[in-house]
Amino acid sequence: MKCRRCLFLTSDTLKVGGKRTRSGAAGSTSCPAGPGPEPVPVPPPAMLRCASARSRPRPPAREHARRMRRRKKCGSFRRACAWTVVFGPVGLIKDIEILNCEYGKNTIKFLRLHREGKKNFIKEVEVCTHLRLTSAHEYLNGNNSFVIPTDTIKNIVLLLAKKNGISTIEQFAIDICKHFMTTFCQVAYVKTYIQEMPWQRQYQNGVPHIHSFIFVPNGIRFCEAEQCRNGPLVVFAGIKDLKLMKTTQSGFEGFYRNEHTTLPERKDRILCGELFCKWSYGECRDFDFDCIWAKVRECILEAFSGPPDCGEYSPSYQKTVNCIQMCVLSRVPQVQVIEVILNNTFYNVVDMKALGCTNDKEVLVPVETPYGSCACTLGRKKYLEAQSHMMKNETQS
Known part of the structure; x- marks a missing residue:
């Protein structure tokens, strides 16, 4: 009672x-x-x-x-x-079951400065780390004896940044996961998300500056690492807030129409969108994360734009998303699963007839809301079959 x-x-x-x-x-x-x-x-x-x-x-x-x-x-x-x-x-x-209970510290922001002689290197990151414990006493009974305070989580993240440095955000996420798994026996699962601010070294007349940097908003790099006790450490990486545009070689025709359709068909339009891309490396290995991330980004830009002299026609946002994924999977063997979300931005031609002027698609106004969005996830069959087989074995055991 x-x-x-x-x-x-x-x-x-x-x-x-x-x-x-x-x-x-x-x-x-x-x-x-x-x-x-x-x-x-x-x-x-x-x-x-x-x-x-x-x-x-x-x-x-x-x-x-x-x-x-x-x-x-x-x-x-x-x-x-x-x-x-x-x-x-x-x-x-009486039949209620806890499906998931976790907690952690979000938005741990800091700048890591590394010095090599007179030359300085920086990494400004934002870290979110969540834990799941082996018991749920803190939820059911209010017993906090196993709970690692979120302030402690924050302090550990900052201390690891000081001791280990941040060669790549992926390696730093791996260090965080390994620390919690090896230090605290009550931790059953750990997940870390890190995103890096796009600072780049300044160049003057082609010469890199030793301690000056510029903020370049050409996409936010992020990563995730997660591990269950007695399970493999899985690493994800990605890029978000990458804004892309091409002013031609895009259209949208032949779509389904009914009494509610008012959108006209367009053979030539501006293709613009904000891209989110996330991929999985599978189990953690000794990868060159910087090199792979740069290669994936290069594939995204090439598949979106096409050849520099003529481009490549895109019949829809969906086809563009698929081209990006296929390009990455064909050129980057380390990527096992890739997810792409493309949020589109329409540009409407301004009617200038009342002003006594003809506007030949030269002045356009962006329509930011509402906006369309398309998403797709692709994976290598061998990897997906292996993952399915592993999950079946875990369920049976």
Whole structure:
């Protein structure tokens, strides 16, 4: 049962995955505030109700003060209009199973400066690291004995950057995952996301400057690394916020039409979009991540644009996405799976007839919202079959 005064869940109240969860000692079924009045019948499960002090009659002053002291003692004091979850009878929730519970620190931003003589090197990154523990006591019972504070996670990330440096963001993500797996036995899963700010060294008359850099927004490089205990360390990499445009050699014709279609067919249009691309290396290996990332980016630009002297016609955004993926998979054997999302931006020709001028697709206005989007994920069959076989073996074991 549940004490209506402090929302204390007794061992007779909640079962998760067919097992009882207890907040107190073994065999304890009483509220830490002591015996109280019989609980009132509870509403249906998972109902949210407003526990407003103004929504019910106020008790006498002494009784009200006594209740407030007990609520504070139980750690369940609620301000007016705080939302509380009301659980139903045991039979309705005994089959609940925790599918995922994780936590971590997001947006850990810092600049790592490395000096080699007079020459300086920089990496400005943003790190997000999440953990899943071997138990869920912190969620079920409020037991934090296994919980690594998120402030500790932040400090570890900064310390690893100081000790190991950041040769590539992929290697730094690997270092973070390995540290948490080898240091904390209560960690069952770790995932790290890192993105790098696009700083580039400045050049003056073709000579690289030793300590001056320029911010070049030509796409944000990012990576992910994740590992389960006793499982392989998997690395992903990608590029996002890459804006691309070609002013011709693109059209959209022959699409399905009905009474709701107003879009005209276009044989020649501007193709513009913001691209997100993410690929998987599979299990972690000793790759040259900088070289591979640069090669994938080169494939993206080439497949989007075509030959420099004539370009290549694109009949749709979807076909452009497929060309990008096929180009990467054919030229970069380390890439096992690749996902591409292309958000398009339309440009409408400005009608200047009222101004006594003819506009031959020379002045156009961007239509940023609403915008279309297309996405596709491709993978090598051998890799996907191996992954499927591995998952079956894990399920059987």
